[in-house]
Amino acid sequence: MVLVFILSTTIVQVGRGQLQVTTGHGAEELLQMLLGQGVVVSNVTSVGLIATENPEVWQAGKFFNGIVAGIGIDSGLLLTSGDALLAIGPNNNGGDGIPTLNGGDLDLGAIIGTITEDACILEFDFVPMYDTIAFRYSFASEEYNDFVNGGVNDVFAFFITGPNPSGGTYDKFNIAIIPKTSVPVSINTLNNGNNSAGSPNCRGNGPCEYCQYYVDNCIYGSPIEYDGYTTVLTAMAVVVPCQSYHLKIAIADGGDEVYDSGVFLEAGSFSSPGVALEPVYSTPGGAPFAVEGCTQADLKVTLPFALPATSWVVFDSITGSATNGVDYNLINDSVMFLPNQLTVTIPIIPVYDAQTEGDENIYIYLSNQVGCAGVNLQRTEILLHDFIPVEIGSDTAVCEGTQVTFNVGEVYKSYTWHDGTHGQTWTSSGLPPGGQVSIAVEDSWGCTSSDTLQLTVHERPVVNPIRHD
Structure with a gap:
């Protein structure tokens, strides 16, 4: 039956x-x-x-x-x-x-x-x-x-x-x-x-x-x-x-x-979620990178739930083309959470090294993110961007009455010369106050740089005619 x-x-x-x-x-x-x-x-x-x-x-x-x-x-x-x-x-x-x-x-x-x-x-x-x-x-x-x-x-x-x-x-x-x-x-x-x-x-x-x-x-x-x-x-x-x-x-x-x-x-709430890693950049315009000497990244480490006792999140490794403690401030391989604390923010500040290296990256893995398959299940990437400082050359001497043009080689968002003029080049028409030529620039990410050189103007020599007696 x-x-x-x-x-x-x-x-x-x-x-x-x-x-x-x-x-x-x-x-x-x-x-x-x-x-x-x-x-x-x-x-x-x-x-x-x-x-x-x-x-x-x-x-x-x-x-x-x-x-x-x-x-x-x-x-x-x-x-x-x-x-x-x-x-x-x-x-x-x-x-x-x-x-x-x-x-x-x-x-x-x-x-x-x-x-x-x-x-x-x-x-x-x-x-x-x-x-x-x-x-x-x-x-x-x-x-x-x-x-x-x-x-x-x-x-x-x-x-x-x-x-x-x-x-x-x-x-x-x-x-x-x-x-x-x-x-x-x-x-x-x-x-x-x-x-x-x-x-x-x-x-x-x-x-x-x-x-x-x-x-x-x-x-x-x-x-x-x-x-x-x-x-x-x-x-x-x-x-x-x-x-x-x-x-x-x-x-x-x-x-x-x-x-x-x-x-x-x-519904859907019985779960075993992992720790969340989220990079947040301070670079204007929502640019997904930190700029050397200008902006930084904040790595937000968030627990799935606040825990009643002090706990630690341990990074399995910190790798990438950028070197920890050299290309950015040294960050530890673990994060401490106080009782009932949900999120810890780690500042990552790229070091300005005045070198053109191209974009570099940081990879951070979590050791406590190893799931039952035995593989790393989460990796976060943080990008570092070069900032190229402005240069207009070294101190220069010219003869009186000679025009000289100074050129900014890199392209920036804005240029301001010592006399209030704007543009990528500046041509002398005389000796500036104090003999200083200066330029201030700003790039698309809000980062600024300036440079100054000393311009010296020499009087033209007076040539006395040769007298033949």
Whole structure:
């Protein structure tokens, strides 16, 4: 006997500005929506996508129109402890929820110290290409604000298992934490206070607990049903490239099945991106090079995510036709990032050597950019451009009444002689003040140069006639 299960997709279209949610999607389809770059996934499993009580009720789905609705994430997947469609506004019920009769989860129960019910879980294995993985999310609940610190709270977590680069292993380590802390995100830890448990007025009255990351949504008619939700947060873990990990994304009702919660996961955000290198030039006109003795390049080194501890980015090599410390200022082979610092800028200043060498380049490779294929995956190039100084010759002596023309051999954007005239040449018509001939030039990149010589005019000798007596 062959059993065929057909998964029907429920599409709920709502008014403009409201959240849109679709259900009927399998675990692999949901996960594909979450995936970004730099990760390879396998062994996708799920628990509780469909309600045991009613097979037409799905605890998971896809969502759209989230930016307009105010959630801060435009689209992605939604895991809930009830009916995913209940996330759709308008918010006209102070305590929406539905029991699904799905069981609880021991790992979630260990976090809150009580039984859990209506669990919805998506888990999978993955291999990261780089040394960090992350994804963006927002946690929302109907238990805000009435049941803040009320003792019965829904719970969610992102459990990672695998090698820890700092030593040992992650063993179901929860990476859903409040920024710059080790505190798990939950109704009791991130909120704007409550107005007594079970109060008909759900607006939070303080005191604030990390409320800079909280949005009080207890507004009748708002586009999302949940009475409160977090700002968009980032779950992040430092990992060992090319090693196997396991991630468990889970949410459940805590203690009872009355009010529901959900976690919105941003589409395409589960990724393992590398460090970004970007040269930025100060040369006018957007010219893609730095000019010797005039302009510079700034190498921006940016982490994919700010890390909580001091970290280093190590350059694998610095090569090119330009020599480090000779043709430009000496730059180190590593960059230090302070805790929570995202970008470091390294100035690269070409040295003016008065030589015509042609354009030179710098190649910078990253040692921590070596992916699972074992090759350098990123290289950045910085170009250095010669600046040719103006020269009008050496000091000159001429006889009185003799004209002399001085010529600037190179082509520049502008020329200004000592007497205010302009042009590539200047012809003497007499002795300039102090006998100095000077020229100031500017090239197309805004770089300037000048030169001066001393002009000496000798009187013509007087020849006395020879007298023959």
